[in-house]
Amino acid sequence: MDSYLDIARTVLRAHRRPMGARSILAAAYKANILPAHIYGKTQQKTLQARLSEDILHDREASIFYRTEPGQFALKEFLSDPDFPAKWKTEFPARRRTRDLKRPDSLAIRTTMAASLENTAISMSEFSERLEGSDALTVMHPKEMAKRGYSAIWTFSVVRRDDQVLAYRIGRYRDDRDTFANRRSIGFLGALAADDVSLFSTDSLGVQDCAVAVLSQDLDLSVATFEHPEEQVPKIECVTALADLQGHLDLVIVLLWDSPEWFEPTTRRLSLNDPGWLRPSMPPNDMDDFEPWSARIIKWLAAKDRPKFVHG
DNA sequence: CACCACGGCCTGATCCTTGC
DNA sequence: GCAAGGATCAGGCCGTGGTG
Structure with a gap:
């Protein structure tokens, strides 16, 4: 009852x-309200x-929120006109890791995925192939390999004119540590069953997933994607790629x-070494890029080439 | 009553990031 | 560079609620 x-x-209520x-x-x-059973060397930690976990796990159900880093308040204050x-x-704390491996992953x-190896098709074509097939299901990522299934990722690329945003993947931000410390042009999201919302523009919630990933990784507000039509992530193609385990x-x-x-700024971003890259002029150190990005850079370069032939 | 499983809770370490 | 913040983890304690 007298937990942290x-x-x-109690304290927040009293201090308002x-x-x-x-x-x-x-x-x-x-105030002498600490029960004897609560002790420790670094109680503030x-x-x-406790507060961080509560907010992290319970989200909107938590009675706490942050006003800024390290500062906590009670949700009940929000409805108080004198507050x-x-x-x-609400200040959204930056996540250290994203939970890419949710139990209800698509x-x-x-x-089916193998039929797309070394090729790429449009989303509509992909939807057609799915039509009437039972190739899709929901399971925990751990089960996929042994049951003969593959994960489905969204790979969101940020573009500005003819350039795309490249960055170095930190060690912490992805549990697929094979890609850690390589450069990348994509922000990965694992599609899960609950990405499909009432407002989804596609039946799998691909765009919702991409929006969530981009706003989280780039520290943007979700509202960024809500209004102008042209600022929504557009589905480019569907393909199949192998991870380093094959x-x-x-x-x-x-x-x-x-x-x-x-x-992109590194200040509030956990983006290391960001920079704009022209796919039509790929850098020499392509080996520095993780394999998916390397492939997709080539794909983008081939796609864009006709635009630049006159030069 | 003794025993056990379980879940909630707490400590303290660790890792990474950010601000100064 | 260093202190502090944010997140996660293993390990352990303890009350609760069966169950024989």
């Missing part, structure tokens, strides 16, 4: 302002972890034409 979270709630873990704890000590407006905007028969995955490539104001 209970104490945080956002507080850090350290000051919550200090206030609890002052423990409290911080200062400057503390009413899976496709590897035999297992085939289905890859849906999307292109997002970034708005004028968009400029």
Whole structure:
């Protein structure tokens, strides 16, 4: 009953302002409301972890939210007219990792994916092939290989004019550590059953997935994608690519034409070494790119070439 | 009552990122 | 570079609720 979270709630209620873990704890000590069973060397870290986990796991169900990094407040303050407006905007903590491997991931028969190896088809063609087939199902990624299924990824490329955004994949951001530390032009998302929303423009929720990934990885607001028609990620092609273990995955490539104001910054981004790359003029160090990006850069270059022949 | 499984909770370490 | 923030993990404790 007197867990860290209970104490945080009591203290925050009493102080009516956002507080850090350290000051919550200090206030609890002052008010002498810390039960004897709560002890430790770095209690502020423990409290911080409890609050972080609660917000992370329960999301909108959590009674807590962040006003800025390390500052926590109670959701009940949001409906309080006397609570200062400057503390009413929720600060979304940056995720350290994305949970790419959800239990309800979409899976496709590897035999079906294999028919797309070394080629690429349009989304409509892909939909046609799926029509009336039972190649699609839902399962945990761990099961896929042994049951003869492949994962389905969205691979979102950020484009500006004839350039695409390249960056170095950090070690932490992807559990497919084979791609870690390589350069990439794509932001990966694993398609899951619940990506399909009422407002989905395609039956698999591909665009919803891409929007979620881009807003998370590029630190954009989802609203960025809501209004102008031209700022929605467009499905480019569907193909199949092998990971470094040789297992085939289905890859849906999307292109997002970034708005004028968009400029990748490393400051609030966990993008390492970002830069714009012209696929028509591929760099010498293509080996530095992870294999999927290398393939897709070539594909984009071939597709764009006719535009530049006159030069 | 003794025993056990289970889940919730807590500690402390670790890893990565960011701000100063 | 260093301190602090954010996230995750293993390990352990403890109350609860069966079950024989």
